[in-house]
Amino acid sequence: MSSDVKDTPTAVGPAVTRPQADSTSEAAAQAQVRPIVWTIAGSDSGGGAGIQADLLTIQDLGGHGCTAITAITAQSSVAVDHVEPISDAGFIAQLDTLWADLKPRAIKIGLLTGPEQVKLLADWLAQRQAEAPGSLPPIVLDPVLVASSGAMLNTTEASDQFDPLLPFIDILTPNGDELAALTGVVLDSPKAVVSACEQLLKRGAKAVLAKGGHLIFDGAETLHGQPAGPRCVDLLYSAELKALFDGPRIDTDNTHGSGCTLSSALATVLAQDYVMEDALAVVRAYLHNGLTASQRFGAGPGPLARTGWPTELASFPRVPLPGSALNRAYGLEAESEQAKLPEAPFTPCEVAELGVYPVVDSVEWVKRLLQLGVKTLQLRIKDQSPEAVEADIALAIELGHAYEARLFINDYWQLAIKHGAYGVHLGQEDMAIADLAAIQRAGLKLGLSTHGYFEILRAHALAPSYIAMGHIFPTPTKQMPSAPQGLTRLHNYVALVQPHRPAVAIGGIDIPRAFEVAKSGVGSIAVVRAVTQAKDVAEALGELQCAFESAPTLPTAAALAAQPQERECSDA
Numbered sequence: 001m002s003s004d005v006k007d008t009p010t011a012v013g014p015a016v017t018r019p020q021a022d023s024t025s026e027a028a029a030q031a032q033v034r035p036i037v038w039t040i041a042g043s044d045s046g047g048g049a050g051i052q053a054d055l056l057t058i059q060d061l062g063g064h065g066c067t068a069i070t071a072i073t074a075q076s077s078v079a080v081d082h083v084e085p086i087s088d089a090g091f092i093a094q095l096d097t098l099w100a101d102l103k104p105r106a107i108k109i110g111l112l113t114g115p116e117q118v119k120l121l122a123d124w125l126a127q128r129q130a131e132a133p134g135s136l137p138p139i140v141l142d143p144v145l146v147a148s149s150g151a152m153l154n155t156t157e158a159s160d161q162f163d164p165l166l167p168f169i170d171i172l173t174p175n176g177d178e179l180a181a182l183t184g185v186v187l188d189s190p191k192a193v194v195s196a197c198e199q200l201l202k203r204g205a206k207a208v209l210a211k212g213g214h215l216i217f218d219g220a221e222t223l224h225g226q227p228a229g230p231r232c233v234d235l236l237y238s239a240e241l242k243a244l245f246d247g248p249r250i251d252t253d254n255t256h257g258s259g260c261t262l263s264s265a266l267a268t269v270l271a272q273d274y275v276m277e278d279a280l281a282v283v284r285a286y287l288h289n290g291l292t293a294s295q296r297f298g299a300g301p302g303p304l305a306r307t308g309w310p311t312e313l314a315s316f317p318r319v320p321l322p323g324s325a326l327n328r329a330y331g332l333e334a335e336s337e338q339a340k341l342p343e344a345p346f347t348p349c350e351v352a353e354l355g356v357y358p359v360v361d362s363v364e365w366v367k368r369l370l371q372l373g374v375k376t377l378q379l380r381i382k383d384q385s386p387e388a389v390e391a392d393i394a395l396a397i398e399l400g401h402a403y404e405a406r407l408f409i410n411d412y413w414q415l416a417i418k419h420g421a422y423g424v425h426l427g428q429e430d431m432a433i434a435d436l437a438a439i440q441r442a443g444l445k446l447g448l449s450t451h452g453y454f455e456i457l458r459a460h461a462l463a464p465s466y467i468a469m470g471h472i473f474p475t476p477t478k479q480m481p482s483a484p485q486g487l488t489r490l491h492n493y494v495a496l497v498q499p500h501r502p503a504v505a506i507g508g509i510d511i512p513r514a515f516e517v518a519k520s521g522v523g524s525i526a527v528v529r530a531v532t533q534a535k536d537v538a539e540a541l542g543e544l545q546c547a548f549e550s551a552p553t554l555p556t557a558a559a560l561a562a563q564p565q566e567r568e569c570s571d572a
């Protein structure tokens, strides 16, 4: 283990404490400036909510905060004694001045004091849009109506008051009371929450996060199954994705500014180019940690603590699996679509680190690599009928056993079961259609592909034998639906996954990059071209192996093999 462990500087997408890379590319990435995040919101003199909470949050999660103040409030932890809107001229001047020099990568909108400010802001955004289509960044709207002390902050109760803004908003983040007030829907069941979100989409919102902090339904206990205890379930609802984020309800009344913190955290993570569902996973974990470590300063509820970029899986929400009771309660899946979920964790790999992991497309390659001493490998044959590939798959499996190697079969899981493979590797799309229960019952190991936080959480809920994360760098080998993850994210994913099961990095990894990748502490690197296009395959394998030997291993990985595997999302 190397001793040169330093804090990776807070740059774009703060990384956890890890050994620092020394290459020019990594140094350049780390020198990148913080993305600018605007908060358009009111000042909370008590320092717990509004602009004050937003600036602390933006800074804490790696952004640079700029403010356009909508109102000054005389506020403490127990009272809002005065709300004074800023003049229209003062409001617009702040926006214009910032736009001229400090263009945002994301905007959070909080307290707007009434329809006049809503219209001013909607008109201002429309002008920016008209001048330069596409120039507006992601915008998060927290539809603030009442302070946590119960005081009205907004002068109108009109349910359509935010509608002029909706066309510009990427996500609206109402709590239960706000969602009910904006839609008139009585939120007495999970399906009522869905119909309220549906209504907001019809009125122009692109996505809604219906926060579950205020929503407790009859029968909620039975929705969750294990683990027991009060839960908080947030619903992300958009045309493209409907997903639940389920976590324990933190037992604290220090929730002052939690909505402000969530929305500014979301803007800050979106400013770092995370997709919405990944950003929400990070934000839920941030709230979990902030509430857990919160403190009281006055006589009333205290604000959330600022705890930095979340890195531990325990802070993150569960993402219910397809077919789970929770998804069904929200009506997110038809009863007929229920997936066949495994009843137990997949068999763990007998090692915590899978090492150099070549992915090849023929039985000839499998044989050659086995003869060179490779111990983890994958047969990845694409687009053939099962009949056409069965003989090769059967032979590869036999060879794998003869050499006591960990041979994973990509995609053809029925053949893998039939011929008794060591393991199967499946992608996200395959997860929905494969009979995961049959793979688990047959005792095969399962590796799953992931492309970000949300998929990692969903994969983790299945307790697979390993989780692959990619693509790390651009690759011509496969057309990818997502952007390259890069090294900073890899560091964070490794910290999340590897204490629980082996992690594998894949995509665009050549020999020089293998040294960078290995410094993340990841226990395995999966490669196609680095092996199949090498002039000297044995030498390439040796150099890839060398990358691991020169890099430190994470202390958590060593304990892994001995750790009992738990299935964390068994609420089906």
Ligand SMILES: Cc1ncc(COP(=O)(O)OP(=O)(O)O)c(N)n1
Residues within 6 Å of the ligand: 357, 359, 378, 380, 410, 411, 425, 426, 427, 428, 430, 447, 448, 449, 468, 469, 470, 478, 504, 506, 526
């Ligand atoms: C180790 C490893 N990681 C990821 C993949 C990609 O699998 P998948 O998403 O199923 O895509 P295809 O390989 O099937 O194109 C992998 N094969 N191996």
Ligand SMILES: Cc1ncsc1CCOP(=O)(O)O
Residues within 6 Å of the ligand: 359, 470, 471, 474, 475, 476, 477, 478, 506, 507, 508, 509, 526, 527, 528, 529, 530
């Ligand atoms: C199969 C696959 N899945 C994600 S990236 C990838 C291809 C990796 O190939 P290479 O190592 O040649 O970049």
Ligand SMILES: [Mg+2]
Residues within 6 Å of the ligand: 410, 411, 425, 426, 427, 430
């Ligand atoms: Mg596949």
